[in-house]
Amino acid sequence: MSSANETIQWNDWEAFCSVVEYGTFTAAAEQLECPKSRVSAAVARLEDAIGAKLLERTTRRMRLTDAGSAVYRDVAPLFARLREIRQETLAREERVQGVLRIATPYEFGAQQLGGVICRTLAAYPELDVSVETAQGLVDPIRDGFDIAFVAVDADLPDSGTVARRIYHVERGLFAAPALAATLPQAAVPEQLANLPVLTTPGDTVWEFTYAGERVSVPIHPRMQTFNAELRLQGALAGLGIVRLALHYCEAEVAQGRLVRVLPEFTPPPLRVFALLPDRRLQPRKVRAFMEEVESMLAAHEQAGIAIC
Structure with missing residues (x-):
């Protein structure tokens, strides 16, 4: 038995209203998707906390007491409005707005x-x-x-x-033809550290797969910018080697304005x-x-x- 001063749970009010609206504890339990025993316990807990009988139950019928009618009259509109709010919220969420x-x-x-x-x-x-x-x-x-x-x-x-x-995105290293002509034919990672490069801000190391191993090469950028178009323009001007997406440089490579350099250095994909x-x-x-x-x-x- 619940104590008289036990805190009433929000679901107890909903269980009581559902019993009134659906006529039986069984129907209310089906609507609330919970065991019938839980609905019975909720109504009993509510009655104990209020200190009044809310429902008169016999083997053949059930009716509201005067206290039950007063409680239902005050509480039912609140749950009706909550259901409306839920439906309105669902409708808003299903609209792209x-x-x-x-x-x-x-x-x-x-x-x-x-x-x-x-x-x-x-x-x-x-x-x-x-x-x-x-x-x-x-x-x-x-x-x-x-x-x-x-x-x-x-x-x-x-x-x-x-x-x-x-x-x-697969990437590679590119340079203007004049700069590419000055690069070593068989470069090693250490040599790349001495070459002019164009990078994003904060880059101090470039990672590569070289000869089947992952290597880190320190770099000394001449230009640093997040804007790939600016780095591309710097490369076209011969200012340094740039690391860019392969397809991003396709047009310049096709026109002979850029060439891919140091292909043995494979950058990780972006x-x-x-x-x-x-x-x-x-x-x-x-x-x-x-x-x-x-x-x-x-x-x-x-x-x-x-x-x-």
Whole structure:
């Protein structure tokens, strides 16, 4: 038997209202998806806490007492409104609306996400998109993003986010023909340390696979920028060796403005991940955008187009 001063549980009120609305403890238990014994215990606990009988039960019928009628009259509208709020929330979540906040590296956002964003906005008039350029690792939970795209050439650190790999990009070393002509024919890692290079900020070491082994080579950059286009322009001007995606340099290589150099030095691929705050309860706007991303990737794969 529950004590008179036992704290009433929220579910006890719901169980009582369900019994009244569905007519029997059995029907209420089915609606609440719990054992009948739990519903009976909830009503008994409520009666003990209130200190009044709420339901008169016989083998043939059940009816509300005066106290039960008063309690039901006061409490039932609250649960009805909660059910309405739940349905309204579900309806909102199934509509693609609100503001979708995205973080992305500059090149990926400009070259790949632009079309995805435009198609998503055209398909969902109630959706707005806010895109912020961000380099390095971004924590979507801490920084308040719905989706954060990150590009890494190493393993992602453990975090509370969900990481979905979008693709990986093969890279190589490129230089202007005049600079390439001055490079050693059979370079070794130590020699690369003395050559002019164009890198992203913070780069002090380049990793390579060389002669079947992973090697680290210290570098001394002449230019540092996250903007791949600026690094490409520096390479075209003969200022140094640049490490870029193979397909990003295809046009310049085809025109003879750049040549691939030191092919025996194989950089690790650049991998792009989408970081999402939650695995299960993703808002419809996030799912809709990621579906567009998947469609883009599928279209590129079917066409045999490499993705930057």
